[in-house]
Amino acid sequence: MSAPNRRTLLKGLALAGGTAALEAAPAAAIERRSAPPAALGMLYDTTRCIGCKACVFACQQANDLEPERDAAGLHLAPADLSGRTKNVIKLVETDEGRRSFVKAQCMHCVDPACAAACMLAALQKDPTTGIVSWDAALCVGCRYCMMACPFNVPKFEFDQALPKVVKCELCRHRVGNATLDRVEGGLSQYPKGHGPACCEVCPREAVVYGRRDELLAEAHRRIAEAPAGTYFEDRVYGESEAGGTQVLYLSHLPFAEIGLPDYPDRPTRADAYGVQEAIYKGFIAPVALYGVLAAVMLRNRRRGAGEEERS
Ligand code: SF4
Ligand code: SF4
Ligand code: SF4
Incomplete structure (x- = not known):
């Protein structure tokens, strides 16, 4: 995470004003949003x-x-999401002894709580792709996004001098000038090397990417073609849970048993209200608090630059 400069600070605070007005709306007024087409x-x-x-x-x-390593320098597979991993595969076992692997990363919520909780708009949902991205230039490191996320996704580089918030951004940095083309199988794809890396290397098409509507069609096709009872309740997790997500799951075990909470069809943005109410109760107004945080970081950055010039 880097300290904001004057331009990004002003931009962030301007956005913060709009966000604060939005957050002042009562939870009952929250409308269900749709994913971009x-x-x-x-x-x-x-x-x-x-x-x-x-x-x-x-x-x-x-x-x-940088992956974690053992004493011999060999890579260790991470046990959970952390400041060093945006994607993890866990092995879960139920009380009845049934097992499943499960992948965890940002769900790219249709209406994300992390973005609603961030008063400086450092987390934003792209209006075209719906990818929830993080902007280092706007983040002041308050970590409210971590508290607001209902899937416990964003992590923080606590061991770094300039820590970043770490979460999957659907490999948007790999796209460059590449364009999506529909390919056989009905999923829009980038040329190899420009799409989500996890999907490109999967040898089993256990994780695939594309447009959300195409992925929903693919998921329902798999359910329809599989023997009865293959998939839990013949449901696609993320189609409506938590107001909808852009990362979707099919599972042979109950979703709750693989770590996917049984959220109702209600935007996770609504959960950010509780976080903000708890944080701000009895404190100064949110925008003022963010302004102070950002101004202190800007001052420290200038002091640091001045000391570097003198040395
Ligand atoms: S609320 Fe959590 S899961 Fe949803 S987009 Fe934000 S970080 Fe990802
Ligand atoms: S889309 Fe990219 S950042 Fe996200 S889990 Fe896959 S490889 Fe990691
Ligand atoms: S690459 Fe594919 S098969 Fe291998 S762990 Fe990841 S999702 Fe599962």
């Missing part, structure tokens, strides 16, 4: 995943995240 996403299918974790290492490589 061309929203991108991923579909993960537990019945296809073999737990090879190729997607985990591809994600770390694509995002320049």
Whole structure:
């Protein structure tokens, strides 16, 4: 995370004013939003995943995240999301002894709580792709996004001098000038090397990407073609849960047992109200608080630059 300069600070505070007005709305007034028509996403299918974790290492490589190593210097597979991993494969086992691998990363919520909780708009949802991105130039490191996320996704580089918020951004940095083309199988794809790294390396198509509407069609096709009872309740997680997500799941086990809470069809943005009420109760107004935080960081940055020039 870098300290904001004057331009980004003013931009952030201007956005903050708008966001604060939005957050002043009562929870009952929250309307359900739809994903953008061309929203991108991923579909993960537990019945296809073999737990090879190729997607985990591809994600770390694509995002320049240094993997953890053992004493011999060999890569260690991460146990959970952290400041060093945006994507993890876990092995879960139910009380009855049924097992499943499960992938975890940002869900790219249709109406994200993290973005609603961030008063400086450092987290934003792209109006075209629906990708929820993080802007280092606007972030002041308050970590309210971490408290607001209903899927416990954003992590923080606590061990870094200039820490970043770490979460999947659907590999948007790999796209460049590439364009999406519809390919066989009905999923829009970028040329190889420009799409989400985890999807490109998966040997089983356990995780695939494309437009959200295409992924929903693919998920329902798999349900229709599979023997009865293959998929839990013949449902696609994320179609409506938490107001809808752009990362969708098919599972042979109950969703709650693989770590996907049984959220109702209600925007996760609504949950940000509770976070903000708890944080701001008895404190100064949110915009003023953010202004103070950003101004202190700007001052410290200038002091640091001055000391560097003198040395
Ligand atoms: S609320 Fe959490 S899961 Fe949803 S977009 Fe934000 S970080 Fe991702
Ligand atoms: S889309 Fe990219 S950042 Fe997100 S989990 Fe896959 S490889 Fe990691
Ligand atoms: S690469 Fe594919 S099969 Fe291997 S762990 Fe990841 S999602 Fe599962």
